[in-house]
Amino acid sequence: MIEADRDLCIGAGMCAVTAPEVFDQDDDGIVVTLAEQPGPDDTELVREAVQLCPAGALRLSGS
Numbered sequence: 865m866i867e868a869d870r871d872l873c874i875g876a877g878m879c880a881v882t883a884p885e886v887f888d889q890d891d892d893g894i895v896v897t898l899a900e901q902p903g904p905d906d907t908e909l910v911r912e913a914v915q916l917c918p919a920g921a922l923r924l925s926g927s
């Protein structure tokens with residue numbers, strides 16, 4: 865499951881650039897998740913986004 869803590873997010877946008885199928889940003893730049901689970905092609909990108917997020921706002925669990 866993909867979890868994004870919008871309270872921690874600082875709107876850096878790394879996630880939306882790294883995995884655009886899974887992460888977007890709202891008008892304030894705060895992360896929005898587009899899926900609860902990454903598709904097979906997106907899992908590695910989501911892992912990358914989790915590591916890149918400067919705020920530690922992202923988690924991928926259960927896979």
Ligand code: SF4
Pocket residue numbers: 868872873874875876877878879880889893894895916917918919920921922
């Ligand atoms: S990379 Fe992290 S801080 Fe940046 S928009 Fe995504 S969740 Fe927010």
